[in-house]
Amino acid sequence: MVRPSAGGVMNSSSTSLHPKAALEFRFVSENTMRRSRKTMALDAMSFFARFFMAYIWISAGISKTGSHLETAQSVKAYEIFSDTWANWISIIIGPLEIAGGVLLLLGIFLRKASWVSTFVMVLFIVGLSQAWARGLSIDCGCFGPQGITENTAADYAKVIARDIVFVVLSLWTVYRPFKKWALYA
Numbered sequence: 001m002v003r004p005s006a007g008g009v010m011n012s013s014s015t016s017l018h019p020k021a022a023l024e025f026r027f028v029s030e031n032t033m034r035r036s037r038k039t040m041a042l043d044a045m046s047f048f049a050r051f052f053m054a055y056i057w058i059s060a061g062i063s064k065t066g067s068h069l070e071t072a073q074s075v076k077a078y079e080i081f082s083d084t085w086a087n088w089i090s091i092i093i094g095p096l097e098i099a100g101g102v103l104l105l106l107g108i109f110l111r112k113a114s115w116v117s118t119f120v121m122v123l124f125i126v127g128l129s130q131a132w133a134r135g136l137s138i139d140c141g142c143f144g145p146q147g148i149t150e151n152t153a154a155d156y157a158k159v160i161a162r163d164i165v166f167v168v169l170s171l172w173t174v175y176r177p178f179k180k181w182a183l184y185a
Contacts, residue, residue, distance in 0.1 A: 046178035049169040050104055053117055056166060057101030063143045064094035074141025078127050079134070104173070107182020114173035121167045125160055132156040 064071045072090035075081060081089060100120070103113035124142070131138050132153070140159055179185040 042176060043178065043180075045172065046176050047180075049172040050107075050110070050114075050178045053114075053166065053169050053173060054101045054104035057097045057104065057117065059101075060143050061094045061097030061099075061101060064090070064097065064141070071141060074139050077136065077138035077141075078131055079136065080127065080130070107177075107179065108184045110177045110179065110182055110185040111174050114170050114177065117170040118167055118174065121163050121170060125163045125167070128156060128160055128163070132160075 068090055071093065072087050075086040075089050075093075076083060100113060100117060103109055104117065124140075128140060142159065177185060
């Protein structure tokens with residue numbers, strides 16, 4: 001502690017710093033640094049989750065917009081919807097995925113967009129799971145048409161595992177959104 005002398009001038013001989021106080025200061029600084037490293041790591045994960053999911057949605061949507069017929073065939077292959085519904089879904093799914101990705105990218109309604117992302121990914125997982133359980137051999141249509149292939153259990157498991165990772169990233173953005181560069185979080 002530095003104490004002023006009688007004339008208001010600092011006296012260096014009156015400066016004393018108790019050794020215990022120095023340890024406390026160092027301890028606080030280390031805790032602050034640890035907390036800041038933890039915060040930086042969480043912010044980096046939030047940054048990755050938000051922008052990676054934006055990339056996923058935009059690229060998936062773009063791959064579907066130019067191939068309406070193939071997307072309709074992918075939707076029909078799930079054997080859930082009628083031909084009419086499959087056609088309507090194939091028309092709107094690409095633009096909706098792009099819109100969701102843009103919302104995440106720009107940070108508009110960030111938490112709500114992430115909830116929608118989570119919900120849609122869960123729907124995709126349910127659709128893939130029912131196709132797998134029914135023994136259907138389909139092109140999932142996730143990133144545009146790739147042609148119908150002989151899907152094995154491992155193929156379905158990989159796609160479902162990937163979608164579960166996407167659900168986790170979307171939920172991360174719901175609970176810890178990266179609001180920097182967000183227009184309207």
